[in-house]
Amino acid sequence: MLVVEGLTCRFGTKAAVDSASFEIAPGGFVGVIGRSGAGKSTLLRTINRLATPTEGRILFDGVDVTALRGKELRQWRARAAMIFQQFNLVGRLDVLTNVLMGRLAAMPAWRSLTQTWPEEDKALAMSALEQFDMASLAAQRTDQLSGGQQQRVAIARALVQQPDLILADEPIASLDPRNTKIVMDALLRINKHFGITVICNLHSLDLARSYCDRLIGMAAGRVVFDGAPSALTEHVARELYDLEASEVMGGVPLPAPEGVPALGTAAAA
Numbered sequence: 625m626l627v628v629e630g631l632t633c634r635f636g637t638k639a640a641v642d643s644a645s646f647e648i649a650p651g652g653f654v655g656v657i658g659r660s661g662a663g664k665s666t667l668l669r670t671i672n673r674l675a676t677p678t679e680g681r682i683l684f685d686g687v688d689v690t691a692l693r694g695k696e697l698r699q700w701r702a703r704a705a706m707i708f709q710q711f712n713l714v715g716r717l718d719v720l721t722n723v724l725m726g727r728l729a730a731m732p733a734w735r736s737l738t739q740t741w742p743e744e745d746k747a748l749a750m751s752a753l754e755q756f757d758m759a760s761l762a763a764q765r766t767d768q769l770s771g772g773q774q775q776r777v778a779i780a781r782a783l784v785q786q787p788d789l790i791l792a793d794e795p796i797a798s799l800d801p802r803n804t805k806i807v808m809d810a811l812l813r814i815n816k817h818f819g820i821t822v823i824c825n826l827h828s829l830d831l832a833r834s835y836c837d838r839l840i841g842m843a844a845g846r847v848v849f850d851g852a853p854s855a856l857t858e859h860v861a862r863e864l865y866d867l868e869a870s871e872v873m874g875g876v877p878l879p880a881p882e883g884v885p886a887l888g889t890a891a892a893a
């Protein structure tokens with residue numbers, strides 16, 4: 625269980641996240657929505673401790689994550705795996721090595737100095753790539769892949785961290801519609817098949833409604849909505865995005881995800 629209590633993260637006088645409080649039970653697929661600058665990225669980065677909270681607490685299974693230091697903090701960052709808009713892969717390295725990077729936090733220091741990966745980690749990384757139809761690209765340089773493929777490598781890397789939480793910060797912002805669906809389906813599969821909690825920042829309300837079982841709406845750093853997608857009224861959506869009703873509700877709805885995508889069915893686009 626993730627508990628966020630009165631979480632505030634200030635940059636100078638500006639509160640990017642302002643007294644946010646909520647609880648997330650294991651296994652949820654939670655979308656964080658709101659307009660640009662609402663504080664969505666800072667919220668996720670604060671949970672992972674990439675950003676330092678100014679006030680408030682984050683508890684995970686009763687452990688005060690806000691107080692962790694050193695090795696324990698590194699272990700928390702691995703348990704709360706981040707996925708970024710720009711993938712954050714090492715382009716000149718091959719796909720398998722990028723996925724194996726997800727095992728670094730679990731490795732003793734002496735082992736990482738030898739620069740050899742245990743066979744069981746390699747098997748785990750290959751298995752993660754197989755989940756997303758990427759195994760055939762294991763030896764390829766990562767910077768030769770499409771954006772959608774790179775994001776699937778990043779998701780495989782997150783998966784081998786064996787995380788409790790996946791924090792996805794606008795994971796599809798730089799992808800075309802086809803790759804958007806492939807990547808969102810990959811996150812959904814991780815959530816449903818492995819039971820890993822996913823918290824995902826999304827600009828698109830349609831996507832959030834299609835994929836998430838709960839939405840947290842942010843405006844000016846504050847949580848202004850927290851509930852099921854069906855409870856997000858037109859009025860609240862308009863306030864969240866500061867838009868005309870037709871702009872919020874009038875878009876062509878995306879096709880709903882077809883249940884839990886079967887393992888290894890995404891085309892290696």
Ligand SMILES: Nc1ncnc2c1ncn2[C@@H]1O[C@H](COP(=O)(O)OP(=O)(O)OP(=O)(O)O)[C@@H](O)[C@H]1O
Nearest residue numbers: 635638639640658659660661662663664665666667
């Ligand atoms: N490192 C930082 N230093 C100073 N201000 C920051 C920093 N990070 C974020 N902010 C500010 O905090 C506010 C919230 O930013 P944040 O990136 O969390 O919003 P967001 O909802 O994720 O926006 P977007 O959807 O555009 O990424 C913004 O006003 C932003 O300028």
